[in-house]
Amino acid sequence: MSNWSSDHEVDQMVEEEVDSIVEGIQYNYTQEEEPPTPIFRRVQINRDREEDHTRLWNDYFGENPTYTPAMFRRRFRMNTPLFECIVSTIENGVPYFRQRRDATRRLGLSALQKCSAAIRMMAYGCSADAVDEYLRLAETTAHKCLEKFVDGVIHLFGDVYLRRPTAEDLERLLNIGEQRGFPGMVGSIDCMHWEWKNCPTAWKGQYSR
Template identity: 90%
Template sequence: MSSWSSDHEVDQMVEEEVDSIVEGIQYNYTQEEEPPAPIFRRVHINRDREEGHTRLWNDYFGENPTYTPAMFRHRFRMNKPIFKRIVSTIENGVPYFRQRRDATGRLVLSALQKCSAAIRMMAYGCLADAVDEYLRLAETTAHKCLEKFVDGVIHLFGDVYLRRPTMEDLQRLLHIGEQRGFPEWWGA
C-alpha cells in the first residue's frame, strides 16, 4: 500500500507543478500589453469629385463630346455602347457603384467615375493613384473600385461571358473570321 501512496503523492506533486507553470504562463500572457495599433491620419483632400464626373461626362458622353468614338475605343479598349452597358449593369447590380450622398449630403463618386477608374487600370495596367488627377478619386478608393468591379463582372457577366465556348460559339467565331478574311487557324 505504501507504493500506491508514494505514486499518488508523486502524481499530485507533478500535477501541482504543471498547474503552477500553466498559471504563470497565463498570468504573463494576460499581463503583456499588446503594442498599440499605429494611428493613420488621413489627409483630407478636396478632390472636387463632382468636377471629375462632369469632366468625364463632357469629354466622352455629352451631346458634343470632346473626344471622338475612335479615341474612346482606343482609351477604354472597347466601344462606348459596350462600356455604357457594363457601367449600367454594374451600377444596378453592385450596391457599391450606386451613387448616393455622403454624411455631409454631397454626392459620392458616380458609377461612371468608379468604373472608368477600374477599366483604365486594367486597360493600361496603371497604378491606382494614376487615375486620381483626371477622375478625382484616391488611391485606396481606386483599389476598392477595381476589386468591386472585378467581383461584379464575375457575378453579373460570368455565366454568359466567362465560360468555355460551346461548339456553336466556335462555329460562329470561325464564320466571322472567314467573312473577315482570316484563314483557318487550326490543323485538321
Template identity: 65%
Template sequence: MASSSHYHYHHANDDDDEIDIDTPLQDFFETHATILEPKERRKRTFIERHREQGDKKLWNDYFSENPTYGSRLFRRRFRMNKPLFMRIVHHLSTEVPYFQATHDAAGRSGLSPLQKCTAAIRQLAYGGAADTVDEYVRLGETTARKCLHQFCAGIIHLFGDQYLRRSTPEDLRRLLHAGEERGFPGMIGSIDCMHWEWKNCPSSWKGMYSRGTNKPTIVLEAVASYDLWIWHAFFGAPGTLNDINILDRSPVFDDIIDGIAPQVN
C-alpha cells in the same frame, strides 16, 4: 587499518542568514523595466478631391454630345468602343449595388458609376497602380482598388454565362457561316500568341523564360472570332517556346482529339 574522518557541520542561525531580496528586485525593476506607452493613433488625412468636378470633367471629355476626345481616342484609352463601355456601365449601375448612385449623410452625391467604371478600366488598360487615377477620376487608392475588384466580380456575374464559356454548336455554326462569307470556309477564329513580360521572374528561371531579349516572358495563346469573342485562352508557357511548341502544349484541340467536340453539320 581503516581510518575515520570527522565532519563537523556548522548549523548557522536562521536569523543570521536572512537576505533581504525585496530591495534588489525593486532596484532592478526600477532600472530596467520600461512601461510601453500606447502609440499615438494616426489621424486619417482627409483630402477634398471635388469629385463632382471630376465627374463633370469626365463627362465633358468623353460622354457629352460634343466630347473633347473623339471615338478614336476613346477606343485607344478605354480599350473598347463607347457603346460597349456604356452597356457595361448600364448593367453594373442597375444590377450591382456598389455601382449605383448614392448620397452621404450630408446629402452629397457620391462617386458616379462612370467614375468608378473608368477607374477600373484605366487600371486594366494601362496596368498602372491604383493611385494613378486619383488626379483625373478623383478617387483615392483604396477606393480605386475596390472599384477594380467590384468591376471584375460584376463582369463575371453579369456576363460570365454568355461570354466565359465553351463554344456551343450554335456558336460554331455562326462562326463557320461568318468565315465562309469572308472567304475563309471552315474558319472559326484566329489564333495568335503574345508575350507578357514577367517582371518578378526568379533568377534561376530567367534562362528558361527569356528568348532573344534579356527580359523573361510568359506566353498567352488566344483564339478570337471576327467579333472579338475570345473563346479560348492558354496562358503560362515559357517565353523560349515558339508558336508551334506552344500549340503542341495547348489544349485547344483536346476536345477534337478526345472525340467530345460539338458536332456541326
C-alpha cells in the same frame, strides 16, 4: 534569543532575494514590450468629385464630346455604347456602384467614375494611384472599385460571356475569323502561336511564347 535573531536575518535575506527577482522580471517585461503603434491619420483632400463627373461626362458621353469615339475606343478598349451598357448593368446590380450622399448630404462618386477607374486600370495596366489626377479617386478607393467591378462582371455577365463556347459559337467565330483573314483563331485568342513576321523584333519576347 540568538535563534530568533538568526531566523529574522534569514527572513530578511529571503525577502530581499524575492524582491530582487520580482524587480528583474518587471524590468525584463517592460523592456520586451512593443512600442505603441503610431497613429496615421488620412489626409483629407477635397477632390471636387462632382466637377470631375461633369468633366468626364463632357469629355466622352455628352452630345458634343471633347474626344472622338475612336479615342474612346483606344483608351477604354471598347466602344461607347458597350461601355454605357456595362456601367448601367453594374450600377443596377452591384450596390457599391450606386451613387449615394454622405453624412454631409454631399454626393459621392458616380458609377461612371468608379467604372472608368476600374476599366482604365485594366486597359492601361496602370497603378491605382495613376487614376487619381483625372478621375479623382484615392488609391484605396480605386483598388476597391477594381475588385468590386471584377466581381460584378463575373456575377452579372459570367453566364453569357464567360461560359465555355458551344459548337455554334465556335463555328460562328471560325467563320468570322476566316473572313477577316485569321483562320483558326479560336486556337489562341491572342494569336501567340503564330509565326513572328513583319513585326519589330524587339517586341518578339513580349508577344510570343
